[in-house]
Amino acid sequence: MFDGMSAVTLIHILDFRGWGWYLSPENLQGSRTTWFEESHDLFPCRLMNRWIHGLVLLILTLSLVSCNQPFDPHGPFENLPVVFCILDGSQDVQFLRLYTTFPESRETNVEYPITGANVEVTTPAGVMMFRDTTLPRVDTSVFKSPLQMYASPFQPLSGQSYALRILSPLGEAASEITLPANANLTIQGSFFLQNPHQSPEDSKVFVLTTLSEGAKGYVIRLFVHFDIISGGSRVSHSTEVPILIKNKDFSTAVFPTLRRKTVANGFEVYPVEFYALTLSEIQKRHPTGQIVFRKAALITLQAEENLYNYFSIVNAFNDRYSIRVDEPEFTNIIGGRGLFGGFSIDSLIVDLPPNFPYNRP
Amino acid sequence: MRSADRILVGWTALFLGAWTTASAQNAVLKGYVRDQLTGERIPYANVILAGTPLGTAANDVGFFLIDVPPGRYSLRVSAVGYSVKDSTIHIDAVRAFEANIALTPTAIETDEVVVDAHLRTETTADQPSVHFLERSELTTVPATSQPDVLQSLGILPGVVSTSDVSSKFHVRGGSGDQNLVLLDGIKIFNPFHALGLYSVFDPDIVRHVRVHTGSFGVEYGGRLSSVITIQSRTGREDRFSAQANVNFLSTKLQMEGPVANHSSFFLSARRSVFSRTISRLTHTNLPLQFYDVFAKATFESESGVKIDILGLLTDDRLAPGEEDYPHFAWSNQVAGLTVSGLLSDRLFTQASVFTNGFTHTQTTSSAPTTSSVAESGVRAQATYYAQDRSLYYFGFEFTFPVIEYIVTNNLGERVRLYSIPPEASIWAGYEDTFKGGLTLSAGLRGEVGSMFRRGFRTEYLQPRITVAKSLTATVRAKISYGRITQNLATLTNEDDVISIVDPWIEVPQYLRSQIADHWVAGVDWQAGLTTAIGIEVYAKRFSSLLVYNRRKVDELDPDYISGKGIAYGVECLLRTNPRPFDFSCAYSLSWVEVNNLGLTYPPRYDRRHSINVVGTWTVSQGLSVTARWQFGSGFPYTQTNGSYYRLTLKDAIPGPFYHETGELFSVYGKKNAARLPSYHRLDAGVSYEFSVFGSFEGALNITLLNMYDNKNILYFDRKRGSRVDNIGFFPSASLTLGF
Known part of the structure; x- marks a missing residue:
């Protein structure tokens, strides 16, 4: 609610240290003489005399003892490993970021990676070791150095448990998760995906998915995969289809987000109108070259509990109606900070016909 | 029988039993106590029949009624700031004897020996945890540039302020929104000017402040921790008078005078002058502006029926010139009409209709944040003075605040909260004195509106009971219990050091009302005519408190839940005024703890030790010197133990999470586990009243805050890595001229 600026301004203005001459002995003496002369009662004069001397002594004493009490808002610095690892059931290589916390006094535009740590994930198939890796950094707005990573070539399996253990100079950090089991996807209205131009107005594609018990959150997403053929080269692309577009303006597109599983089934509804608008948008964004739409891919991503909790809390509780302003921390790393999470992905492919009307020869 | 029914039946029986104990008939001595000069009524004056145990205190509009056996008596009336008035009266059998008593201000007759009615009032009041502050006391407490009503509360035990730049206060471990601030019975939702530096109540419009720091009577409810009743002045009936005041921060004009026979008006307007004084002196932009206007008209009939019409307008603007800082504006609009008088020989009634509104706007580059409370209502209370000297009182209040x-x-989503919770309550009470100086005060308050809104719960039937007993002629013990609920709360991030404006909301209906049970026990010792010592122990259990849901994960989890809490402590107050000195010393030892789903922590305003020493020396007539020293042990805060870059995973579901840079995030230690350095400072003020050209009167006040320039930390700006201190050495002055 308040960032402190105004208080700072006010306090600085009210800070009249330079006016200390008000308390100079000359001024006090002068005041005392004046009061004595005006008074006709010697008893109050004596009292006043004592009072003033007492007050001066008190102020001097307090001034001496009132030297700034040192204050440091920092507690004992906890040098902890910061781990981020999200097991992706659709990928055959898994990555892990490992850094340290740093004191607030340190530079914030420098990363503090931990290299040479012993990182392992115990999987049903055995212990998978993660190795030091360096990747080029995509976002160089804050950090310029290449990304220091750990990577391991394995593909997590749905419904299986994974235990992370990290041994580094900062000690041991550990965590454990279980990936959700497979989901079953069904679709009503796949015809509309293949023939959007023949769809009645307000027609919709309904996607229903049966979620696993181990999933805490899920999201259903629809992607359109297409190729751009230009000058003899073919480049594959994909674009996500929104669930809402306001005023036919694609910049207002709203996409599904991770939501909590409340019942055994999850669903999503895609108005065909927005599907068609997405196809048109793709045509606009690729004004030249041949466009070949290949398939529409529906995916169900099921997030295990830690990933879901972390994602929601970090993103303002993923709550459009919340009025909370605090930013709590979530971590499931024992002996560190960060997140060890995971998700599984199940997909349903709807192939688009060769004579798909949005193809551009 | 359910427990609630048993409570109801029990209390009904208590009332009926008490009602039927009326004793033999006496004569009635009744009347009003007034200021001899201005005609203004004097509240809470002590009216005693010397040499007898008979006596009473006038009510808040100066009315008193005593049943006395026929005979000749010496009537002694005293009030703070007035000379004691002694008179002899002869009362015939079975007859109402009207005694309208005019007291002379002590400023006029300084030679007269004055029994300190203040001390007597507090020590003989049967309700514990009640403090009285007269206008003269409010104006002598040194404050930033000009006296302030709510800042002056800090001299009382149990009242804690978390900063020098805020009038906001916490009472006995309660949060800032648990204080009920009433101006002539009308709730003021945001009684603070810019940054809370001042309250909206200019001390010169105040007649009297009564502060209940715990276990208050049945007539009060809706706030868990304290009740601040501010009674405004009425205009002079004897002549027209005007006053102008200028100080570093504001300027003021005040006018009052008679309108017709037994009627008067009072008008006071105040406006900030920051930009023309301090800003020019320091060449710094102080982006604060405010004004407040208070007006009151009083009409009184020959029979004593009094009608008060009042209005209060306040407005604040805080507009930092820097980019990215929001602009704030807020205002109060208050109007009310109160009628008071005797409805029958023994039934004194007060009834009010009122309306008040509070609006707040916070403008940023994006859509503004707005909040408002608009409330209209009616309140009535009647007091029946039974022949056996017992009191029966009952009343109701119905309001329907519209909160948005x-x-x-x-x-980035726009959220609108809108509610109209009925704030309706009824109450009845009984008060009697028994042999041996035992006084019983008991009552029951029913939160009818809450019952309709949230369903019947036992906490909406709120017993309040106080027992007081004279142990010796000068020592009086008191014990009290009360239950209170609160349905409105402010939305303050509890970790914010300073909030500009606190929006009000209704406690969500899915939660219980906030509930507090107060237990208070105390002993008052009248150690001579001019010295009183009071010690109180208290415990306040919050069985339901609105707190953040610390286990909230997503939109399916509520933002807020019901937490619990407890506050307890000991308070000591010494007051002595051997002329020409007036001295008070208050010490509080307290603990506060909030429990949020098993996580217990002291809230930010938990202060273990608090000492306030105030001394005033009236050097001569019109010249007084005041010094105040305050000490407070450090407030809790949460330490930071490091930082790291936290990923938001916005593009990682699914996606390469490892490419994200993340956002800087602090690692915090245990919540509020550490303590800031202790706070202490010495303030002094000199007040000199003088006359100019015969008919003009003036007052010069010089105030020196934090005389030894102690660096009291306000907070640590974690973003900038710098410490922000409270006010350092700060001299100020104000000049008042009037006639």
């Missing part, structure tokens, strides 16, 4: 809050949340 519109904000853009952290996801």
Whole structure:
């Protein structure tokens, strides 16, 4: 609610240290003489005399003892490993970021990676070791150095448990998760995906998915995969289809987000109108070259509990109606900070016909 | 029988039993106590029949009624700031004897020996945890540039302020929104000017402040921790008078005078002058502006029926010139009409209709945040003075506040909270004195509106009971219990050091009302005519408190839940005024703890030790010197133990999470586990009243705050890595001229 600026301004203005001459002995003496002369009662004069001397002594004493009490808002610095690892059931290589916390006094535009740590994930198939890796950094707005990573070539399996253990100079950090089991996807209205131009107005594609018990959150997403053929080269692309577009303006597109599983089934509804608008948008964004739409891919991503909790809390509780302003921390790393999470992905492919009307020869 | 029914039946029986104990008939001595000069009524004056145990205190509009056996008596009336008035009266059998008593201000007759009515009032009041502050006391407490009503509360035990730049206060471990601030019975939702530096109540419009720091009577409810009743002045009936005041921060004009026979008006307007004084002196932009206007008209009939019409307008603007800082504006609009008088020989009634509104706007580059409370209502209370000297009082209050809050949340979504919770309550009470100086005061308050809104719960039937007993002629013990609920709360991030404006919301209906049970026990010792010592122990159990849901994960989890809490402590107050000195020393030892789903922590305003020493020396007539020293042990805060870059995973579901840079995030230690350095400072003020050209009167006040320039930390700006201190050495002056 308040960032402190105004208080700072006010306090600085009210800070009249330079006016200390008000308390100079000359001024006090002068005041005392004046009061004595005006008074006709010697008893109050004596009292006043004592009072003033007492007050001066008190102020001097307090001034001496009132030297700034040192204050440091920092507690004992906890040098902890910061781990981020999200097991992706659709990928055959898994990555892990490992850094340290740093004191607030340190530079914030420098990363503090931990290299040479012993990182392992115990999987049903055995212990998978993660190795030091360096990747080029995509976002160089804050950090310029290449990304220091750990990577391991394995593909997590749905419904299986994974235990992370990290041994580094900062000690041991550990965590454990279980990936959700497979989901079953069904679709009503796949015809509309293949023939959007023949769809009645307000027609919709309904996607229903049966979620696993181990999933805490899920999201259903629809992607359109297409190729751009230009000058003899073919480049594959994909674009996500929104669930809402306001005023036919694609910049207002709203996409599904991770939501909590409340019942055994999850669903999503895609108005065909927005599907068609997405196809048109793709045509606009690729004004030249041949466009070949290949398939529409529906995916169900099921997030295990830690990933879901972390994602929601970090993103303002993923709550459009919340009025909370605090930013709590979530971590499931024992002996560190960060997140060890995971998700599984199940997909349903709807192939688009060769004579798909949005193809551009 | 359910427990609630048993309570209801029990209390009904208590009332009926008490009602039927009326004793033999006496004569009635009744009347009003007034200021001899201005005609203004004097509240809470002590009226005693010397040499007998008979006596009473006038009510808040100066009315008193005593049943006395026929005979000749010496009537002694005293009030703070007035000379004691002694008179002899002869009362015939079975007859109402009207005694309208005019007291002379002590400023006029300084030679007269004055029994300190203040001390007597507090020590003989049967209700514990009640403090009285007269206008003269409010104006002598040194404050930033000009005296302030709510800042002056800090001299009382149990009242804690978390900063020098805020009038906001916490009472006995309660949060800032648990204080009921009433101006002539009308709730003021945001009684603070810019940054809370001042309250909206100019001390010169105040007749009297009564502060209940715990276990208050049945007539009060809706706030868990304290009741601040501010009674405004009425205009002079004897002549027209005007006054102008200028100080570093504001300027003021005040006028009052008679309108017709037994009627008067009072008008006071105040406006900030920051930009023309301090800003020019320091060449710094102080982006604060405010004004407040208070007006009151009083009409009184020959029979004593009094009609008060009042209005209060306040407005604040805080507009930092820097980019990215929001602009704030807020205002109060208050109007009310109160009628008081005797409805029958023994039934004194007060009834009010009122309306008040509070609006707040916070403008940023995006959509503004707005909040408002608009309330209209009616309140009535009657007091029946039974022949056996017992009191029966009953009343009701019905209001329907319209509360709205519109904000853009952290996801960028506009959220609107709108509610009209009925704030309706009824109450009845009984008060009697028995042999041996035992006084019983008991009552029951029913939160009818809450019952309709949230369903019947036992906490909406709120017993309040106080027992007082004279142990010796000068020592009086008191014990009290009360239950209170609160349905409105302010939306303050509990970790914010300073909030500009606190929007009000209704406690969500899915939660219980906030509930507090107060237990108070105390002993008052009248150690001579001019010295009183009071010690109180208290415990306040919050069985339901509105707190953040610390286990909230997503939109399916509520933002807030019911937490619990407890506050307890000991308070000591010494007051002595051997002329020409007036001295008070208050010490509080307290503990506060909030429990949020098993996580217990002291809230930010938990202060273990608090000492306030105030001394005033009236050097001569018109010249007084005041010094105040305050000490407070450090407030809790949460330490930071490091930082790291936290990923938001916005593009990682699914996606390469490892490419994200993340956002800087602090690692915090245990919540509020550490303590800031202790706070202490010495303030002094000199007040000199003088006459100019015969008919003009003036007052010069010089105030030196934090005389030894102690660096009292306000907070540590974690973003900038710098410490922000409270006010350092700060001299100020004000000049008042009037006639």
